[in-house]
Amino acid sequence: MQTHLAPEYAGTPDGEAAEAILRQCVHCGFCTATCPTYQLLGDELDGPRGRIYLMKQLLEGGAVTRATQQHLDRCLTCRNCESTCPSGVQYGRLVDIGRRLVEDKVERPRGERTVRWLLREGLTSAAFGPALKLGMAVRPVLPASLQRKLPEPPPPQAHHWPNRPHARKVLMLLGCVQPAMMPNINSATARVLDAAGIQTLVADDAGCCGAIREHLNDHAGALADMRRNIDAWWPLVEGLTAAGQVEAIVVNASGCGVAVKDYGHALQGDADYAEKAARISSLARDISELLPDIVPALQQALTMRRTRLEADTAEPVPLAWHPPCTLQHGLKLRGGVEQHLLALGFVLTPPCDSHLCCGSAGTYSVLQPELSLQLRDRKLKALDAVEGEAIVSANIGCIQHLQSGSARPVRHWIEVLDDALRAAS
Incomplete structure (x- = not known):
């Protein structure tokens, strides 16, 4: 995609980085087929290709409006489009640049600025722990919308x-x-x-x-x-x-x-x-990524357990598996958890839409609650078709988000493995 940077961006680190990414895009539209927000909204500007056009317009000195900001805000940054893109467009880096530049040009409403400040400062503050404990103590009397955000007490x-x-x-x-x-x-x-x-x-x-x-x-x-x-x-x-x-x-x-x-x-x-x-x-x-190295030692510990309990023929434990977007699209780690946990006695089965985002996406579930809940419910419906005593994932945001609407427990896969090892000790 040929881009002519406006003078204010020419020669700047953000401008040059964005231009290099934009030049990789060939307008093919493959990304729209796997974009969760495009699937929900059906608007070209709420898919990667449309957002790329908006960012190109910004970088070339075109008009930037509140609508531009909202279309970029609605992106989950799930990077599914990166896994789909045949040209290797680094969309995640591009949208981070685009959002920063739009933020400099479009002032948000006061309410949005306040919520974003509270998230930015509150979640990263040392006071978050005590505040969460207080919230958990009064959880039964809180509104349902707030109860969904609070976890159950830890084991x-x-x-x-x-x-x-x-x-x-x-x-x-x-x-x-x-x-x-x-x-x-x-x-x-x-x-x-x-x-x-x-x-x-x-x-x-x-x-x-x-x-x-x-x-x-x-x-x-x-x-x-x-x-x-x-x-x-x-x-x-x-x-x-x-x-x-x-x-x-x-x-x-x-x-x-x-x-x-x-x-x-x-x-x-x-x-x-x-x-x-x-x-x-x-x-x-x-x-x-450590599993290939540590599985043999863990197998030995779990084999000792099976010998003691005389349960060598026990069936593998079925679990419903939700691979986070950050694991499969961000880190490009696919299949490893399933493969190595199978060697340890667990069968992890993903849902039919395993490539799609659950709607958590960090603070997205707070900033875009309507879209986030639609994506969560669609993901849980797909997971309901998968056998398993629990749903397991690999990212706290996904775990908390799915648990807020799931009848089954949602856990990190490392916790399930830890339970098995503790039973063997």
Whole structure:
């Protein structure tokens, strides 16, 4: 797609990056077939190709309106279009640039600005945990719309962290929301890795990965989050502490994993952090990427259990599997969780529309509730056709969103594996 940048964008980092991405697009429209918002709304401007035209118009100096902003807001950034695109258009990066530039030209209504500020500052704040506990305490008297956003109280084992030392060590990103909303995901990850002979370390000063601020158009704040995390992790990455050197930075929320693996790109223009950021990105691993290495040790533990219980012929446990967009389209990790959990006695079956977004998409479920709930209900209808005692996923946002409308429990797959290992111990 030929683009002639307006003078205000010519020669700027955002302008040059956007132009390079736009030139890859050949207008084919394959992306519209897999865009969730286009499927719901049927409007070309609510699909990737239409949004690309809007961003091209912006970059060439054309009119930018409140409608332009709304069409970009309605994008889930699920990146399904990237998986579909035969030309390799990096739509996710393009829409982040487009939103930032539109934000500079179109003033939002006061109510929207307030909600976005509260999300940006509240979800990443240390006060989020206490506020959530208060909300959970009064959950029964809250309106249904707020009850949907609050998780059930965590299980008793949620805070049990293994303390055995191991020669192999990894860092883990706890995240900003997850420790308060679903702490068992983090502790279950540490327990599973402990069973495989890997010690999990945490840097106390690390926090939000930066994705929340980035997707709410606070680019400077997102970069500050990234730099803070790099500073917190660097002593363990370099082996400068008594704990020694870590071999990887493990992330168990695929949405955060996409962000951390992008640190090298995001900070490539920062002379003080570019090299460190690239190193951090190279060490980042979604927890599923460790499965090929740890499955043999976990198989041994689970085989011991089957021997003791004389249940070698037990049928595999069926689970309904929701692969998050950030896992399959952002991280490009497909099939690994299903393959390796099958070796551990679980059959994960995806629904017929497994490539489509569930509507969570970070803060999207708050900012676009009507579209988000339509996508959630469509996803749950598809999952209802899949056998399984529970629904499992790999991202806290998807888990919380689906649980708000599901009769079955919705969990992270690492929690199910942790339960099996605890039963074997």
